[in-house]
Amino acid sequence: MKKRSLQIVAVASAAALFLAGCATADEETTATTTTDQGTTTETVVEAAVSVLDSVKEAGTVRCGTRDALPGFAVLNDAGEHVGFDSDFCRVIAAAVLGDASAVDMVDLETADRFTALQSGAIDVLVRNTTWTATRDGSEAATFLQPTFYDGQGMMVASNSGIDALSDMSGAIVCVAKGTTTEGNAALESSRLGLNWEIRSFDETDLILEAFLAGQCDGWSSDVSQLTGLRSAYPNGADELLILAEVFSKEPLAPAVLDGDTAWAQAVNWAVLATIQAEEFGITSANVDSIRSSTEDVGILRFLGAEVPGSDGAAVLDPSLSLPTDFAYQIVKQVGNYGEIFAKHLTPLGLDRGLNSLWNDGGILYAPPYR
Amino acid sequence: MSSLPSTPAKVPFYRNLTALKWALQILALLLVFALLFWLYSNYQENISKSNIQTDLRFLDNPANFTIPGNDFDQSQPVRDAFVQGFLNTIRVSFVGIILATILGTLVGIARLSKNFMVRTLGTVYVELIRNLPLLLLITFMNLGVVLQAFPRIEDAWVPFDLFVVSNRGIAIPWYLGPTGQLVLIIFAAIVIAFVVGKLRIRQADKSGTQDRAWVYGFVVFAIVLIGSWIIFGYSFETPFVEGRGTTGGLRIDPSLFALLASLVIYTSSHIAEIVRGSILAVNRGQGEAADAIALSGSQKMRLIILPQAFRIAMPAIGNQYLNLIKNTSLGATISYFELTQVAQITVGNGSPAVPAFTLTLLVYLGISLTTSLVVNYFNRRLALVER
Numbered sequence: 003m004k005k006r007s008l009q010i011v012a013v014a015s016a017a018a019l020f021l022a023g024c025a026t027a028d029e030e031t032t033a034t035t036t037t038d039q040g041t042t043t044e045t046v047v048e049a050a051v052s053v054l055d056s057v058k059e060a061g062t063v064r065c066g067t068r069d070a071l072p073g074f075a076v077l078n079d080a081g082e083h084v085g086f087d088s089d090f091c092r093v094i095a096a097a098v099l100g101d102a103s104a105v106d107m108v109d110l111e112t113a114d115r116f117t118a119l120q121s122g123a124i125d126v127l128v129r130n131t132t133w134t135a136t137r138d139g140s141e142a143a144t145f146l147q148p149t150f151y152d153g154q155g156m157m158v159a160s161n162s163g164i165d166a167l168s169d170m171s172g173a174i175v176c177v178a179k180g181t182t183t184e185g186n187a188a189l190e191s192s193r194l195g196l197n198w199e200i201r202s203f204d205e206t207d208l209i210l211e212a213f214l215a216g217q218c219d220g221w222s223s224d225v226s227q228l229t230g231l232r233s234a235y236p237n238g239a240d241e242l243l244i245l246a247e248v249f250s251k252e253p254l255a256p257a258v259l260d261g262d263t264a265w266a267q268a269v270n271w272a273v274l275a276t277i278q279a280e281e282f283g284i285t286s287a288n289v290d291s292i293r294s295s296t297e298d299v300g301i302l303r304f305l306g307a308e309v310p311g312s313d314g315a316a317v318l319d320p321s322l323s324l325p326t327d328f329a330y331q332i333v334k335q336v337g338n339y340g341e342i343f344a345k346h347l348t349p350l351g352l353d354r355g356l357n358s359l360w361n362d363g364g365i366l367y368a369p370p371y372r
Numbered sequence: 373m374s375s376l377p378s379t380p381a382k383v384p385f386y387r388n389l390t391a392l393k394w395a396l397q398i399l400a401l402l403l404v405f406a407l408l409f410w411l412y413s414n415y416q417e418n419i420s421k422s423n424i425q426t427d428l429r430f431l432d433n434p435a436n437f438t439i440p441g442n443d444f445d446q447s448q449p450v451r452d453a454f455v456q457g458f459l460n461t462i463r464v465s466f467v468g469i470i471l472a473t474i475l476g477t478l479v480g481i482a483r484l485s486k487n488f489m490v491r492t493l494g495t496v497y498v499e500l501i502r503n504l505p506l507l508l509l510i511t512f513m514n515l516g517v518v519l520q521a522f523p524r525i526e527d528a529w530v531p532f533d534l535f536v537v538s539n540r541g542i543a544i545p546w547y548l549g550p551t552g553q554l555v556l557i558i559f560a561a562i563v564i565a566f567v568v569g570k571l572r573i574r575q576a577d578k579s580g581t582q583d584r585a586w587v588y589g590f591v592v593f594a595i596v597l598i599g600s601w602i603i604f605g606y607s608f609e610t611p612f613v614e615g616r617g618t619t620g621g622l623r624i625d626p627s628l629f630a631l632l633a634s635l636v637i638y639t640s641s642h643i644a645e646i647v648r649g650s651i652l653a654v655n656r657g658q659g660e661a662a663d664a665i666a667l668s669g670s671q672k673m674r675l676i677i678l679p680q681a682f683r684i685a686m687p688a689i690g691n692q693y694l695n696l697i698k699n700t701s702l703g704a705t706i707s708y709f710e711l712t713q714v715a716q717i718t719v720g721n722g723s724p725a726v727p728a729f730t731l732t733l734l735v736y737l738g739i740s741l742t743t744s745l746v747v748n749y750f751n752r753r754l755a756l757v758e759r
Contacts, residue, residue, distance in 0.1 A: 113720045136722035180720020185436035188446035199440045215519040
């Protein structure tokens with residue numbers, strides 16, 4: 003009898019323990035950040051405090067990112083994050099803190115990224131994340147202006163004899179775990195009746211190994227990612243072929259925690275400013291001369307310069323809780339959208355396509371700054 | 373007598389050892405509960421601030437992913453995906469436990485062999501394998517052995533036209549026919565073999581000859597199985613390469629193979645040590661008595677030493693079974709669709725993390741506790757009953 007009751011106690015305490023485990027799981031992700039723990043816990047506990055305030059207080063933006071996606075975020079030889087996503091982290095820091103280098107890059111696994119956001123381990127997520135309804139609704143994330151309009155495609159070996167998705171009946175398709183990619187591939191497979199076997203891997207490196215060893219027929223991901231991976235393929239980019247078919251909409255957007263309008267607005271306008279700057283033709287090279295010489299009221303407002311008016315000169319402050327010269331800082335320290343794209347994505351062989359300005363055949367369109 | 377002091381003064385409670393021990397225990401318990409409560413209230417507070425689901429409604433959402441080696445459809449609910457993950461976990465655990473026990477016992481006996489080669493091989497195996505981290509073993513088995521050392525599907529290895537071995541999996545011949553009926557046949561064959569074995573033991577006890585109940589049982593089992601196989605029209609189907617895959621037979625997923633092989637190798641090295649220790653723990657006199665009545669070496673091992681050794685080994689081996697079951701979760705790192713992988717993927721596809729992983733934890737707990745119960749039952753059956 004005694005033994006039996008001991009077992010019951012054991013089960014009960016095990017149950018209690020894992021309840022506790024659930025709570026600690028969130029805290030453990032916090033522990034992975036490099037910034038001080040104090041602010042982290044406080045932002046979690048005090049609901050009323052905007053992340054904007056805690057970021058200003060800490061003096062750094064903790065940006066959820068990754069370290070192994072060519073073009074978007076990779077580590078260079080000096081151990082710094084380089085890429086399109088990394089630059090948008092810097093855009094946010096330049097806008098909020100006036101210093102593009104005040105960023106803590108927090109590398110996250112794909113499957114952990116939303117937990118990191120929910121637990122307050124990061125301030126903003128800029129990590130090739132597709133904006134979907136479920137994520138918007140149930141992951142406590144607010145998605146903002148997409149930085150890149152992408153779509154899912156398929157990459158195969160050039161010598162495989164595969165020219166279109168319809169050639170891939172019964173194929174083994176390898177994808178990254180915990181992404182929209184799995185769902186899109188499964189849907190496309192059932193829509194075309196191709197009966198793919200879809201294998202999910204933790205890391206792109208592991209997919210690469212499996213692909214090189216001939217375990218996968220196809221490698222499915224967002225076309226931008228595939229382009230980056232193809233350019234870095236060990237056997238040479240010519241060995242790989244990205245099929246022309248694109249079978250999903252993937253707007254990649256930064257995300258912040260739900261219920262923090264001030265912070266969401268700040269991040270949103272930081273991204274929009276890069277688009278607006280390109281539209282105005284302002285680049286990091288000419289921003290100073292434009293600021294001092296232009297008479298265009300729109301540009302002066304945008305750059306936070308004094309605009310002459312009937313009752314003296316004034317600086318436009320739209321009350322976004324951002325410094326009035328945030329757009330100037332962004333363009334000066336990082337660059338406009340076109341510059342960021344040209345620096346990181348054009349070398350991979352990616353076209354602007356949908357990611358051109360609205361007046362240039364694309365869908366990038368910033369609301370007026372006034 | 374009267375010169376001795378009367379009964380000593382009552383010990384105050386703060387110097388009463390029993391009271392102090394109780395107080396410490398209660399204090400420790402309170403601290404633990406306070407910690408748990410603090411963590412739980414934090415969780416509640418954090419959750420209430422963000423708009424995250426905390427219930428199990430997500431189980432009814434469509435899964436949006438597929439499971440290799442399975443006709444699981446992406447439109448089926450998350451619930452079904454969890455069931456498939458659970459079945460895959462059970463599958464690996466069950467086969468792994470059986471293989472690890474057999475291999476572990478053989479290596480354990482080999483470690484005590486009088487033959488130098490056998491003994492050294494056993495020692496090298498145990499010392500090499502049990503000193504490696506399991507995760508590393510699994511990763512190596514997947515990346516190093518299955519992906520690189522197995523041939524590509526274009527030049528797959530087809531021994532005897534029966535198997536197809538490539539880095540896309542190992543296809544083996546498999547039966548064709550209704551599964552449920554086959555399970556029933558096997559069950560019936562086991563029962564009949566068991567009954568025949570028992571009868572044989574009773575008969576042998578009367579005549580005083582050796583029973584060889586296992587041989588009788590096995591022959592009966594084989595006869596019943598093969599007989600029903602023919603009567604009910606079962607047949608074998610051999611796999612062959614077709615295009616960039618295999619058709620026919622049963623295909624063992626490459627990641628399943630890597631996981632199973634690693635788990636079996638790893639756990640067997642631990643079981644071998646337990647078996648070796650337990651054999652050594654059997655009273656020397658037992659072996660000498662067996663020699664005295666002129667039992668052969670194998671009889672001595674089978675009839676005298678091993679039954680007593682297993683009695684000693686059972687609790688420790690049970691622990692290894694539990695470890696193996698829990699270690700199947702490492703399959704998630706090499707893309708084997710067991711419970712943990714399913715949980716990770718469904719969380720990545722929009723299921724809330726805390727309830728999904730809580731559910732997963734509970735399932736593992738359930739599997740482990742059930743295994744404990746079974747092991748404990750056998751342990752009680754095997755334990756010395758003193759009358």
